[in-house]
Amino acid sequence: MENGPGHEYFVPEKWDHEADVVVVGFGAAGVAAAVTAHELGDEVLILEKAPEGQEGGNTRVAGQGYLNTSSAESAATYLTALCGPYTVPEKMIRVWADAMCRNNEWLSSVGGDPQEHQHPPEGIEFPDLPGSDCVHKFHDGPKYGYSLTWKRFESLVKERSIKILYETPGRELIQNRITREILGIHAEQDGKPITVKARKAVVLTCGGFENNQEMIRNYLPGMPYCYTSGSPYNEGDGITMAMGVGADLWHMNNFAGPSMALKVPEYPTTFSMQALHFSKVMAGGMIVVGPDGQRFADEKFKTRHGKVPMNGKWKPLATPTPMYLVFDQDMMSAGPLYDKNPSHGWNPVVDKYDWSEDNSAELAKGWIKSSDSLAGLAETVGLDPAALEACVTRWNGHCAAGEDADFGRKLMLQPLERARFYALELSPSMLNTQGGPRRNENSQVLQPNGDPIPRLYSAGELGSIYSYLYQGTGNIGECLGFGRIAGRNAVAETPWG
Numbered sequence: 072m073e074n075g076p077g078h079e080y081f082v083p084e085k086w087d088h089e090a091d092v093v094v095v096g097f098g099a100a101g102v103a104a105a106v107t108a109h110e111l112g113d114e115v116l117i118l119e120k121a122p123e124g125q126e127g128g129n130t131r132v133a134g135q136g137y138l139n140t141s142s143a144e145s146a147a148t149y150l151t152a153l154c155g156p157y158t159v160p161e162k163m164i165r166v167w168a169d170a171m172c173r174n175n176e177w178l179s180s181v182g183g184d185p186q187e188h189q190h191p192p193e194g195i196e197f198p199d200l201p202g203s204d205c206v207h208k209f210h211d212g213p214k215y216g217y218s219l220t221w222k223r224f225e226s227l228v229k230e231r232s233i234k235i236l237y238e239t240p241g242r243e244l245i246q247n248r249i250t251r252e253i254l255g256i257h258a259e260q261d262g263k264p265i266t267v268k269a270r271k272a273v274v275l276t277c278g279g280f281e282n283n284q285e286m287i288r289n290y291l292p293g294m295p296y297c298y299t300s301g302s303p304y305n306e307g308d309g310i311t312m313a314m315g316v317g318a319d320l321w322h323m324n325n326f327a328g329p330s331m332a333l334k335v336p337e338y339p340t341t342f343s344m345q346a347l348h349f350s351k352v353m354a355g356g357m358i359v360v361g362p363d364g365q366r367f368a369d370e371k372f373k374t375r376h377g378k379v380p381m382n383g384k385w386k387p388l389a390t391p392t393p394m395y396l397v398f399d400q401d402m403m404s405a406g407p408l409y410d411k412n413p414s415h416g417w418n419p420v421v422d423k424y425d426w427s428e429d430n431s432a433e434l435a436k437g438w439i440k441s442s443d444s445l446a447g448l449a450e451t452v453g454l455d456p457a458a459l460e461a462c463v464t465r466w467n468g469h470c471a472a473g474e475d476a477d478f479g480r481k482l483m484l485q486p487l488e489r490a491r492f493y494a495l496e497l498s499p500s501m502l503n504t505q506g507g508p509r510r511n512e513n514s515q516v517l518q519p520n521g522d523p524i525p526r527l528y529s530a531g532e533l534g535s536i537y538s539y540l541y542q543g544t545g546n547i548g549e550c551l552g553f554g555r556i557a558g559r560n561a562v563a564e565t566p567w568g
């Protein structure tokens with residue numbers, strides 16, 4: 072049935088572009104799929120929504136680590152434990168575990184240079200879980216951080232004859248509604264619709280829904296809104312496209328977050344505050360309060376990608392919005408509130424906002440509010456003055472006693488004493504979402520009945536395998552593994568026409 076039955080009813084009058092394999096999204100998963108398919112001899116075309124220079128998605132601005140596990144057996148045990156009650160089919164666990172042991176081998180085979188982190192910024196996330204000793208984190212090349220692994224991934228594509236169409240978002244898959252096969256994709260260029268034929272298959276690798284507030288409200292637990300420190304181009308398009316051709320969804324409620332960060336209208340992504348980093352120490356007093364003017368958490372707790380313990384289990388940090396970082400003059404005078412030299416995040420790596428040394432520019436912009444009294448500050452930001460004063464009095468008491476009797480905070484036990492007082496609104500922030508179209512061990516996108524949608528594959532954080540807990544470097548590790556699987560299986564398809 073190479074040309075039918077009935078494809079003619081669904082194919083557009085003309086195709087603007089065509090290739091054997093069309094990859095939608097140029098991040099780590101897209102790279103692995105495209106390079107694999109190209110190595111196997113197929114013509115590959117990548118559609119990328121961002122302009123040249125801003126492609127790479129979250130991968131470009133990530134911490135640059137990827138997982139390469141030391142044993143498939145332990146990896147399968149560890150992932151099973153990470154999934155906890157949110158189980159994933161055994162076949163998927165096995166394929167993931169096998170692929171995670173082969174990331175270095177693959178990267179070397181296509182010209183990369185895998186190096187193990189010497190001083191990992193974070194170690195094994197859940198060392199108590201069985202199998203955790205399999206975790207090893209790698210990057211590419213002799214230096215670690217700041218887009219360096221991404222630059223290697225990018226060059227793997229650019230040094231091959233793989234065509235990339237920038238500023239060309241995929242919009243809607245073209246499907247034979249009888250056989251359900253995917254024949255190509257409607258995309259957009261310069262605001263005009265174009266059609267792209269996929270002779271063998273389409274691979275969706277266009278990331279998560281970090282910037283789609285409606286999906287966030289619908290799918291993320293307890294989140295009326297949330298922003299990201301990753302790519303602003305990830306707007307859940309892959310989810311919309313996959314749903315349009317009858318895909319099932321999974322893991323929509325799991326995400327790498329939340330943390331608490333500054334989001335301002337002038338920039339699309341969030342700013343991390345030094346004072347809230349789990350290990351950084353600044354002079355001066357600070358607390359975070361919710362809309363009732365009360366603290367709700369240990370502000371310095373090292374969450375596990377946003378998860379905190381509760382009654383012996385892990386759950387997303389509660390973020391009662393709006394939240395405020397409230398601090399005193401000593402902290403305001405202690406240097407930039409924002410970490411000016413972080414190695415990852417869209418703002419530092421791409422937008423590169425230059426935060427003032429003394430925070431004065433951000434005060435002048437209104438990002439930071441101030442008053443000479445706590446009551447005045449509360450009124451300025453819309454909190455109950457008596458509640459905020461009582462909260463600060465209680466916090467200062469904890470500091471005098473040397474123990475945070477409410478939340479057990481251990482770092483920066485400093486009272487808020489010296490006026491002026493300041494407040495900065497915090498929003499829930501995340502790295503990335505994990506949900507998307509359900510896929511199987513062949514990287515095929517599945518219908519709700521479990522049947523694959525013919526000629527449609529996916530990889531990466533768009534429908535990631537992670538259903539509950541997350542091990543750092545697992546996302547890019549998964550992108551490489553399932554990207555390869557998708558690329559290989561796409562090549563194995565017979566052209567439909």
Ligand SMILES: Cc1cc2nc3c(=O)[nH]c(=O)nc-3n(C[C@H](O)[C@H](O)[C@H](O)COP(=O)(O)OP(=O)(O)OC[C@H]3O[C@@H](n4cnc5c(N)ncnc54)[C@H](O)[C@@H]3O)c2cc1C
Pocket residue numbers: 095096097098099100101118119120121125126127128129130131132133134135136137138239240241242276277278279300301302304305306308309415416417501502503530531532533543544545546547548550
């Ligand atoms: C700050 C930060 C640090 C992180 N650190 C790490 C880390 O060290 N290790 C790790 O494993 N994970 C890390 N993560 C998570 C990880 O970066 C991502 O989950 C992973 O890179 C996702 O890769 P991807 O290929 O699935 O998607 P992305 O890399 O996000 O790429 C998706 C691409 O698709 C494009 N796109 C979107 N919509 C469309 C469309 N309609 N048509 C065409 N193109 C489209 C986007 O522009 C983008 O280029 C981090 C995330 C962040 C934000």
